[in-house]
Structures are given as structure tokens and as C-alpha cells.
Amino acid sequence: MSNSYKELLAQREALEAQIQAARKQEVSDVVAKVRSLVADYGLTAEDIFTSKRTTKASVSAPKYRDPSTGKTWTGRGKPPDWIKGQNREDFAI
Structure with missing residues (x-):
């Protein structure tokens, strides 16, 4: 060989x-x-x-705004520190 x-x-x-x-x-x-x-x-x-996705992550419009910083929150998930323990109606957009 x-x-x-x-x-x-x-x-x-x-x-x-x-x-x-x-x-x-x-x-x-x-x-x-x-x-x-x-x-x-x-x-x-x-x-x-194409993939057949049945669900898509939806993006929600913000419902609350921090007047001092302008940061927003949709009302979903863990609330940010600036709204914890406060009346959410005061921050409604």
C-alpha cells in the first residue's frame, strides 16, 4: 500500500x-x-x-407616566418603584 x-x-x-x-x-x-x-x-x-406562530408577544400602550421623569408603565408586570404604594389614577395618561 x-x-x-x-x-x-x-x-x-x-x-x-x-x-x-x-x-x-x-x-x-x-x-x-x-x-x-x-x-x-x-x-x-x-x-x-414560513413558521406557523400561533401567538405573538403583544405590545401594550403605556397607561401610567411618572411626571418627574417621564418614564411610563403599561400596567403589566411588576410595578416600578415610582408608582408602588400610590394611587395609580394620579399617574394615568
């Missing part, structure tokens, strides 16, 4: 050519199968390539 460096390079080139040919054939087969399935089921690119 004492192949020369040049022989090994030639073998590598031949093997890389075989790999490329096999990949090209397999990709062609897969593309044909996908096209057939798309046609059979009437799918669109949007059906295939």
Missing part, C-alpha cells in the same frame, strides 16, 4: 468527482420528489418556508 503522493492526489480528485456526481443526482431526485409533493397537495412557498 505504498502509493505515491501524486497517485493519492489523483485518487482524491477522482473520488471528489464521484462525490459531486452522486450529490448532483441525489439533489435532482429530491427536487423532483418535492415538486411532485407540492403539486399533489397544492402547497405554496409560504406553506413550506
